[in-house]
Amino acid sequence: MRKVKVRLHPIVSKLNMPTVMKTAILPGDSIERLFIATQVGEIFYIRDGVIRTFLDIRPRILKLGTSSGGYDERGLLGLAFHPEFYYNGLFYLHYSVAGTQGSGALPGAFESFKPNPCDPSTLNLRWINRETHYDHVDTVEEWMLQPNGQTQKRRTLLNVRRPFLNHNGVNSLNFSPETGKLILTTGDGGSGYDPFNLSQNDMEIAGKIIEMDVVKYTFIYNPPVVTRFDELPKPIQETLTLIAKGVRNIPGISFQWFNNDYIKYVGIVGQDLVESIFSFVHHKPIPVTQLVQASLMNSEPDHEGLINFGWRGWEGAFPTSLIRGCAANSTLDEETIAYYNEAVQTSVRRLLPLTSYFHKDARADKFGGTALTGVQPYMGNGIPGLTGSVVFTDLARQGSHPPVRGVLAYTKLQTDCKLNDFSVIETDYDFGSRSAYYVSLGTNLDQTRLYLGVYGSMKVTDFNQGTVLEIVP
Numbered sequence: 001m002r003k004v005k006v007r008l009h010p011i012v013s014k015l016n017m018p019t020v021m022k023t024a025i026l027p028g029d030s031i032e033r034l035f036i037a038t039q040v041g042e043i044f045y046i047r048d049g050v051i052r053t054f055l056d057i058r059p060r061i062l063k064l065g066t067s068s069g070g071y072d073e074r075g076l077l078g079l080a081f082h083p084e085f086y087y088n089g090l091f092y093l094h095y096s097v098a099g100t101q102g103s104g105a106l107p108g109a110f111e112s113f114k115p116n117p118c119d120p121s122t123l124n125l126r127w128i129n130r131e132t133h134y135d136h137v138d139t140v141e142e143w144m145l146q147p148n149g150q151t152q153k154r155r156t157l158l159n160v161r162r163p164f165l166n167h168n169g170v171n172s173l174n175f176s177p178e179t180g181k182l183i184l185t186t187g188d189g190g191s192g193y194d195p196f197n198l199s200q201n202d203m204e205i206a207g208k209i210i211e212m213d214v215v216k217y218t219f220i221y222n223p224p225v226v227t228r229f230d231e232l233p234k235p236i237q238e239t240l241t242l243i244a245k246g247v248r249n250i251p252g253i254s255f256q257w258f259n260n261d262y263i264k265y266v267g268i269v270g271q272d273l274v275e276s277i278f279s280f281v282h283h284k285p286i287p288v289t290q291l292v293q294a295s296l297m298n299s300e301p302d303h304e305g306l307i308n309f310g311w312r313g314w315e316g317a318f319p320t321s322l323i324r325g326c327a328a329n330s331t332l333d334e335e336t337i338a339y340y341n342e343a344v345q346t347s348v349r350r351l352l353p354l355t356s357y358f359h360k361d362a363r364a365d366k367f368g369g370t371a372l373t374g375v376q377p378y379m380g381n382g383i384p385g386l387t388g389s390v391v392f393t394d395l396a397r398q399g400s401h402p403p404v405r406g407v408l409a410y411t412k413l414q415t416d417c418k419l420n421d422f423s424v425i426e427t428d429y430d431f432g433s434r435s436a437y438y439v440s441l442g443t444n445l446d447q448t449r450l451y452l453g454v455y456g457s458m459k460v461t462d463f464n465q466g467t468v469l470e471i472v473p
Contacts, residue, residue, distance in 0.1 A: 001423035004385035004410065008429035008452060008469040012051050015466035016040045017075075018453035020171050021442025024081040027089055027145065032444055034451065036468055039075035039460055040064060041095065055143070055151045062098045062136055068110065070459030073166040073190075074136060078173030082214075083180055089145035092157075092182055092214070094172045100137035105163035106195060110135075113195045114322065115338045123339065127163055127196040130227055134161045137225055138168060140184060142214065157212060158236075159225040160205050163198075164190025167269075171252030171374070171440065178255065178262045182212040185266075187249035193271060193320070193338060194312040199246050200346070202291050202301065203228045207311065209244035209253060209266070211285055230292045237292060241285035244307035246350065248315075251440075256377035256390075256447070258413065265354075265390055267375040268309050268316070272323050273335075275372040276309075276316035276353040277392055277411065283307050303349070310350030313342035317353055317419065354390070355411040355420045359398060367407050367424055368398030374441025378410075380448030383473050388413050391425070391450060391471075393438040403431070406438025406454065408471070429469070439466075 017039035023032040026045075033045045041058035044051050057076065064072040078094030085091060105127050106113060116122045127133070140158040145151055162168060167187030174183050188199040188207035199207025205227060218235040226232055229240070249269040256263045266278045284305020294301035312320055320343065321335040337343060357369050374393040378386045394407040408425040431454070440453035449470060456465030 001412070001421055002385050003423065003426065004383065005426040005428070006383060006408070007472050008427050009472045011046060011451070011468045011470055012036070012044075013467040014464045015044070015468065016042060016463055017455050017460055018440055018466045018468055019075070019077060020079045021440060021451045021453055021468060022079065022081065023444040025086050027086055027147075034444075034468075035079065035081075036453075037076050037079040038466070039072075039077075040463075041076045043076075043079060057093070057095065060095065060098055062096050062101055065459060065461035067101075068165060070461040072460045073168055073170075074138075075460065077138075077168055077170050078140070078184070080173035080175055080182060083175055083177075085145075089147075090154075091143050091145065092140065092173050093143060094138060094140050094169075094184065096162075096168065097137045097139050097159075102132070102134045102136060104135050104165075105130075105133045105189075106191065110164045110166055110190060111192045113191045113193060115193050117322075117336060117338060117340065125195045127198070127227070130161060134163055135165050135190070137161050140173070140212075155219055156223055157214070158184070159223050160186070161225050161227045162189055162206070163196070166190035167249040169250050169252070171442075172250075174253055176211065176255065176262075177257075179211065182214050183243070183253055184210045184212055185250045185253055186210070186247065188247060188311065194248065197312055197342075199248065199311050200313075200342070202242070202245070203230055203295055205229060207245060207247040208242060209247065209250075209307070211241045211243055213239040229288045230295060232288075234289070237288045240288040242288060242291060242306065243283060243285045244309060246309035246311045246314075246346070248309075248311040251372060251374050254376050254443075256379070256413070259415075263377075263413070265375050265377065266309070267372045267392060268311065269372050270359070271315050271320060272359065273318055273321060274316040274356045274358050275369050275394065276356045277372070277375050277390060278309060278351055279354040279390075279414070280307055280351060307351055308346060308349045310346050313339045313344075313346045314350055316356045319343040352417065353419060354414055355422045357394070357409065357422060365424065367394070367409075369394040369407065370398055371395040373406075373439055376441050376443045376450060377447050378443070378450055379446065382448070383471070386410055386425075391441065393441045393452065395437050395439065402435070403433055404435040404437060405431070406436055408438065408452070434465075
C-alpha cells in the first residue's frame, strides 16, 4: 500500500482524557465547532481558537480509578448531537453514574478470568445475583441546549447495570445518517474472555449494537436499571432494534457514503491476538420486541441479516485463543483454542473483518498493537493518499522503547468482502520525552477533517495530560 505521511497540528492541550471528538453547529451559529468530551465528565468546544465549556457533569460521574490503580474504562463515554441539533438543541450522553459502584460480578481483579478448555465449569459461567454482584450502572440520557444557552437534562433513555469496570465502549453514541436514529454500541461487560458469554446472548444488552428511536421514545420518568432486554418496560422495548451482536469492546460505529449506500465501519478491540475493523452495508435489524417474544416462546428468532462479529468464539478472523509460554522454549508461545465448540457454532454466522492487525507482527512495515481506539472514514482531498480510506488508531505500539507512542494507520475501501491489508501512517510530530497514547479519533460532519486525541498516561487519575491534534497534510 502507498506510504502516507501527515503532520499533527495541536489544537488544545492540558485536557483530561479526551474520549469523544465531534463537530456540530450551535443554534444561531454559522460554522462547525469542534466539541471534545473528556472521560471525567467535561465537554468543551473550540470557538475562535479559544476553548470554552459546553457542559460539566463531573459530579454525575462515579469516582474513577479508585479500584484499579488509576486505570479505568468508565466515565463519560458517549456524546452525540441530534441531526436537528441546530434547530432543537438536543444531544445525548452515555456515562457511568456516581454512587453506583458495586463489588463486581466475580471475585478477584477485573481482568483475572481465563477459561480452561479442560474445565467445563469455566466455559459455562452464569452472571447470578445481578442486583448485588455488579460493578456500576451506565446511563443514556437526552439533554437540551435551551434558547438561553443553559443545558438541561430532559430524560433518561436507558439505565444498564454492568458486571465489570472495563469494556463499556467509547464514542458509544452516534446517529445513523441512514435511519436518523441513535445508535448505542456496548462492550461485552468486561473482565477478559467474556466470562458469561453475554455478547452472543440475544437477551443481554452487553456486547451489542442497538438502534434507539428517540422520536418514538416514550417518556418514562425513571426507567428501571436492567441488564437484559426482557427486563425493559414494553414501551421502551418498542423503540429498540438490534443491529449486531458478538462485540467484545468497541470504539463506536462510523458511516461512509459510497455507491448510493452507507458502509458501516466497526472496530472490535481484541483479547490477546488481534485488533479488527469490520465493514458491512446490508443488514436487517431485529426489533427487540421480536427477540423478547422468541425468548418467551423458547424459539429461535430469525437472525437473517443480523450482524455477528463472532466474539467470544472468534477474535477477528481467529478462533479465540489462550496464550501460554512454552516450557521447552521461552522464546515461543503456545496458543490453545479457548472455546472450540463456540467457534464451530458461530463459524458460518459471523462477519469476517475488513482488516486486522496483530499484537505481535515481525513484518518490517507493520507494528505490534495494543488496543484499537478509533475508526473513521476520511473523505477529504487535503491528504490525497487517504481519500476514501478508513483511518484507525492504536493506543500504543508494542515493543517500542519508552516513551510510549500510539499508532495511526489506514486501510482502503473494499467492497468484495476480502480481508484487506493496512499501512502505517507516518507522522513527524515531536511529543518530547512524554508518553503519547492515542486514545481517540474524531472527524467533522462531512469527514474531511480528522482529529486525534492523545494522552500522556494510561491512568485517568493523572490529570490534564491530554492533547487534541488535527491530522493535516
